[in-house]
Amino acid sequence: MRLGIREIAVLVCLLGPGVACSQSISGAMLGDTCAGCHGTQGAAVNVTIPPLAGMNAEQFVATMLAYRTGKQSGTIMNRVARAYSDEEINAMAEYFASFPTSTSK
Amino acid sequence: MTETNKRDFLKFLAAGTVMSSAVFAPSLAFGQNPAHVVVIGGGTGGATAAKYLKMGDKTIRVTIIETNDVYQRCYGSNEVLTGHSTIEDLSISYDSLRDKYGVDFMFDTVTAVDSNSRQITLETGAKLSYDRLIVSPGISFTWTETDGYSEEIANSVMPHSWKAGEQTLLLKRQIDAMPDDGTMIIVPPPNPYRCPPGPYERASLLAEMFQKEKPQAKILVLDVKDGFAKDQPFMLGWNRLYDFQIPETKMDGMPDDVNIFDAPGMIEWVPGSDGGKVVAVDANAMTVTTQFGDTIHGDVINFIPPQKAAKLAFDMDLTEGNWCPINHLTMESTRHPNIHVIGDSCVADEMPKSGYSANTQAKVVAAQILHLLHDQEPEEPTWSNVCFSRVSSEYGVSVGGIYRLDHETGKIVSTQGSGGVSPLDASHQFNRLEALYQGAWMENFVTDSFG
Ligand SMILES: Cc1cc2nc3c(=O)[nH]c(=O)nc-3n(C[C@H](O)[C@H](O)[C@H](O)COP(=O)(O)OP(=O)(O)OC[C@H]3O[C@@H](n4cnc5c(N)ncnc54)[C@H](O)[C@@H]3O)c2cc1C
Numbered sequence: 001m002r003l004g005i006r007e008i009a010v011l012v013c014l015l016g017p018g019v020a021c022s023q024s025i026s027g028a029m030l031g032d033t034c035a036g037c038h039g040t041q042g043a044a045v046n047v048t049i050p051p052l053a054g055m056n057a058e059q060f061v062a063t064m065l066a067y068r069t070g071k072q073s074g075t076i077m078n079r080v081a082r083a084y085s086d087e088e089i090n091a092m093a094e095y096f097a098s099f100p101t102s103t104s105k
Numbered sequence: 106m107t108e109t110n111k112r113d114f115l116k117f118l119a120a121g122t123v124m125s126s127a128v129f130a131p132s133l134a135f136g137q138n139p140a141h142v143v144v145i146g147g148g149t150g151g152a153t154a155a156k157y158l159k160m161g162d163k164t165i166r167v168t169i170i171e172t173n174d175v176y177q178r179c180y181g182s183n184e185v186l187t188g189h190s191t192i193e194d195l196s197i198s199y200d201s202l203r204d205k206y207g208v209d210f211m212f213d214t215v216t217a218v219d220s221n222s223r224q225i226t227l228e229t230g231a232k233l234s235y236d237r238l239i240v241s242p243g244i245s246f247t248w249t250e251t252d253g254y255s256e257e258i259a260n261s262v263m264p265h266s267w268k269a270g271e272q273t274l275l276l277k278r279q280i281d282a283m284p285d286d287g288t289m290i291i292v293p294p295p296n297p298y299r300c301p302p303g304p305y306e307r308a309s310l311l312a313e314m315f316q317k318e319k320p321q322a323k324i325l326v327l328d329v330k331d332g333f334a335k336d337q338p339f340m341l342g343w344n345r346l347y348d349f350q351i352p353e354t355k356m357d358g359m360p361d362d363v364n365i366f367d368a369p370g371m372i373e374w375v376p377g378s379d380g381g382k383v384v385a386v387d388a389n390a391m392t393v394t395t396q397f398g399d400t401i402h403g404d405v406i407n408f409i410p411p412q413k414a415a416k417l418a419f420d421m422d423l424t425e426g427n428w429c430p431i432n433h434l435t436m437e438s439t440r441h442p443n444i445h446v447i448g449d450s451c452v453a454d455e456m457p458k459s460g461y462s463a464n465t466q467a468k469v470v471a472a473q474i475l476h477l478l479h480d481q482e483p484e485e486p487t488w489s490n491v492c493f494s495r496v497s498s499e500y501g502v503s504v505g506g507i508y509r510l511d512h513e514t515g516k517i518v519s520t521q522g523s524g525g526v527s528p529l530d531a532s533h534q535f536n537r538l539e540a541l542y543q544g545a546w547m548e549n550f551v552t553d554s555f556g
Contacts, residue, residue, distance in 0.1 A: 083507035083523035
């Protein structure tokens with residue numbers, strides 16, 4: 001029997017804990033990698049780099065897609081946006097939208 | 106997939122996580138007492154991990170054990186050499202982690218860890234136990250690979266300035282005392298090492314300073330390597346700002362308007378294949394000797410030695426070769442259960458050894474440890490690295506990468522089709538913005554890591 005990588009992952013999931021079963025990455029896991037530049041949970045203290053906390057989800061998605069296609073040019077953001085799927089961009093959008101905007105803190 | 110691959114894959118997924126360690130590691134479900142996570146090293150990786158653990162679950166106890174009660178960051182230390190900032194600017198207090206996030210601190214040095222009894226011994230003799238341990242101890246140096254070089258020489262005559270503090274100040278004093286037409290030699294280390302673009306950013310910022318203060322000075326970079334992080338964007342900036350002649354091997358993709366010079370400018374870079382490797386130094390004569398047999402005098406010699414995991418990682422038997430192998434799903438050591446290694450000391454495959462990498466590794470380890478303590482499966486991880494370097498105070502270049510776990514190999518890989526360095530056809534405004542973002546990054550990054 002030859003198993004693909006997915007089937008093996010499922011098999012391992014059935015075998016026991018300690019295994020990441022799903023390939024999909026949570027909004028928090030994705031969003032926290034942005035925090036080094038955009039601040040913890042998107043609450044940047046130096047807003048030369050835009051804060052993401054409390055950003056409207058649709059606006060976040062539209063901006064990321066524009067960076068990904070190159071419609072909007074940033075500096076590093078075009079290179080960063082190309083790494084993410086639609087699903088991942090949506091998950092990040094929801095994550096950041098769930099926090100109060102930095103100024104209201 | 107072959108049978109062996111399949112077995113390796115299963116082993117990778119199971120290795121070191123709950124399967125092997127639940128037997129030994131009490132989870133929250135077992136104990137009445139709150140779980141205790143100890144973090145050794147309150148540097149970039151350790152501080153971030155402690156903060157994100159507490160953010161994720163206030164009820165667990167998190168203790169950082171750290172030698173120094175103030176952290177001296179390396180990022181920004183090149184600006185201390187140029188006088189743009191002071192050594193005090195590099196100091197970060199632990200007050201916020203303690204007061205705002207409830208992290209406990211012990212300012213002491215770990216001398217031994219028993220992974221069976223999960224007991225830590227400190228230099229003062231105190232002992233401490235943990236449920237899970239995170240180790241982020243940084244780097245140490247290899248002193249023995251170059252004739253005439255030693256730790257004593259580094260501390261007196263040829264500073265590396267690759268850990269911030271006394272070393273930064275020593276190099277700064279030498280640079281300030283250098284004759285106006287003096288030569289500064291920078292010897293970058295072989296890969297892998299902490300902050301791959303660091304030596305070249307240092308050359309850049311010193312060139313900017315020398316242009317104003319010592320316009321006759323030279324910076325000679327004697328490199329063991331034939332290329333380096335962001336080399337083309339750096340060289341393009343050097344060409345525009347410091348009359349640097351771009352070598353033929355780096356011309357690919359350069360814009361048409363690069364300058365051609367017939368004499369070397371302020372910065373000269375000698376790659377390994379042209380004899381850049383330094384094989385010996387003479388601290389009395391203040392010379393270095395290259396692999397091709399040239400002996401060169403430097404008024405200042407900034408020798409940055411080869412690097413390896415911190416001493417503690419070796420003492421704890423966490424290393425194979427020079428670095429600490431880990432299961433990348435959980436960042437747990439493949440050598441000892443319940444001990445997770447992050448930051449410069451760990452093997453992180455395609456990720457560079459940077460503060461940003463250490464920071465995102467810390468977030469992954471915090472998330473996974475919280476899952477393990479709650480008897481949950483670890484989640485799918487992701488990491489990133491972003492690094493802005495200044496070619497001058499108004500000209501920045503960057504590199505970025507978004508990393509994922511390759512389930513087939515268990516390695517951390519860069520997401521295809523994304524990331525990379527600043528484009529060579531970038532506008533003036535683009536590079537101006539990247540210099541601006543470097544400053545903003547510094548502030549936001551320090552706050553994200555240290556509270
Ligand atoms: C010149 C320069 C510029 C840099 N610029 C950047 C940059 O712009 N961006 C970037 O992302 N990175 C940069 N870096 C890299 C960055 O500083 C490191 O990659 C980062 O600090 C690694 O974090 P760490 O947690 O692994 O180690 P560290 O931050 O070094 O922390 C290790 C800590 O562990 C403690 N420790 C060690 N052993 C023990 C023990 N036995 N007991 C108790 N405590 C112990 C140490 O005291 C130290 O505080 C730069 C580095 C240099 C040298």
